[in-house]
Amino acid sequence: MSNDPATSAENPWPVRTVARKIGDWVHRLGDVWVEGQVTQMNARPGTQTAFLTLRDPSADVSMSVTCPMWLVRELPTPLREGDRVVIHAKPSFFFGRGTLSLRADQIRAVGIGELLARIERLRKLLAAEGMFARERKRPIPFLPKGIGLITGRASAAERDVLANAQARWPHVLFKVLNTAVQGSQAVPQILRALSILDKDPDVDVIVIARGGGSVEDLLPFSDEALCRAVAAAGTPIVSAIGHEPDTPLLDHVADLRCSTPTDASKRIVPDVREETARVRQMRDRGRRALHGWVDRETRLLTQLRSRPSLADPLGPIERRLSDVEMHRERGRRAMLSLLAKDQAEVANARGKLAALGPAATMERGYAVVQFTDSTGNLHVLRSVSQIEDGAQLRVRVADGAVHAVAESVEPTTPAPEGDRP
Structure with a gap:
């Protein structure tokens, strides 16, 4: 085989050569144990060979199996389609049709215990x-x-x-x-x-x-x-x-x-009936819960309305109004009393001030004489020594002032000791 020339478009192999080479490679595989599921079985009476199709249960893969008819007949239980089996076979390549199959010499059914x-x-x-x-x-x-x-x-x-x-x-x-x-x-x-x-x-x-x-x-x-x-x-x-x-x-x-x-x-x-009943039950529960809440809030409002502050809302205001009027009158009287007291004190202080002040003295006929110094400021004349003849004088009386000129200055002669009070 190794001496065959390589293939090319100009030097192709004939079909028989390719089939022969595939058959040689298949025959080198040797005997194998194979497990699968029987999907088709053709074991006609009078024939020497039974034909089976063995499929892999976990994949869409199948192979043809041939075996002697006596091998099928000697099984402990009749072989049926769908049974799982383990076979001992040799791969065989049919040269004439170019098909691959397994030639079985042993078939063992897979028991329930093994499954x-x-x-x-x-x-x-x-x-x-x-x-x-x-x-x-x-x-x-x-x-x-x-x-x-x-x-x-x-x-x-x-x-x-x-x-x-x-x-x-x-x-x-x-x-x-x-x-x-x-x-x-x-x-x-x-x-x-x-x-x-x-x-x-x-x-x-x-x-x-x-x-x-x-x-x-x-x-x-x-x-x-x-x-x-x-x-x-x-x-x-x-x-x-x-x-x-x-x-x-x-x-x-x-x-x-x-x-x-x-x-x-x-x-x-x-279940539509169960769910409908459940919805109806939940609706009834919701209705009862809502009614209970409304009744509870209604009772609460009734209790609030029965309280004095809500039963007669104007009564407390009117009672407080009289209290406000009473306190306002008390405040007014206290203020008037305080003002009268303060006015009396002011009048008393004013009387004292008037009695002690020069105005009251001048109203009794007295006068205040003032002279002008060299700088032009007025001073109260307390002694004849403060002025000279011809000095300008200002004589203030109760209802006004009179300006005069000093014609002469006459000091007062002191009284004898016996004449002094």
Whole structure:
């Protein structure tokens, strides 16, 4: 093979050469153990070879398998489509048609115990990754505007969910996608339906429903690919698989686990009768609370109105008015008394001042003589020695003043000692 020249547009290989080279590489792989699910089986009586199609349950991949007819007949239990098997085979490339198949020499059915053990290992793996954690579960809307339903076509689960949900809330809207719910096509179809509904903006919650069944029938709902897709979905997922004892891994990953499809219909939509009764009850409570508040405030207003200050609002003002008048009269009398006292004191002081002042003396005939000094200032004349003959004098009497000139100055002769008083 290594001696073959390289290919080019001018030097292409014939088909037989390419087929031969692929066959050589396939034959080098050797014997392998393969696990899968039987999706098709053609074992006609009278033929020596049985033809099977083996599919990977977690991916859309399948291979053809051929085996001797006696190998199928000698199995402990009859081989059926949907069974999981482990085969020992050698890859074989059919040169004439250019197809690849597995030539089996051993077929072993996977028992229930082995299936349950694998599901348990997967459960522990998903739990360790936190996919079962309560914190990641999303709440289900109280009244979703649209509900996606993934279930089998014309199944009892579909009828239960639709009938019970519409009986509880007649205006609920469903978008139903029918898929296979068991067998080799179940997981791919459910994944496609889940992707479609998860992208739909009118779907607020998705229900995956199926009736009860055997462990083999419920295997698609413990598939790892489906569990991871449900965990990654942006829309809340409700699992309604089987009956109460049935617990596939989907129940742990979903945001809400319902024991039956009927239970799911009761938990995804409220009961219109219950909600109407609850609204009526809350309305009655509100009415009673409002009436109680109004009655309480009315009693409070009645109590306030019965108080003297509000029962006779002008009475206190009138009583205070008389007090104000009395105090004002007292103040007026006190002020008048104080003014009379002060006026008497002023008159007394004025009388004393008048008696002691020169005006009263001058009214009795006395006069005050003033002279002008050299600088022109007036001074009271107290002695004849202060002036000379011809001095200008000012004589002040009670009702005016008289100007005079001193013609002569006559000192007073002192009286004898015996004549002095």
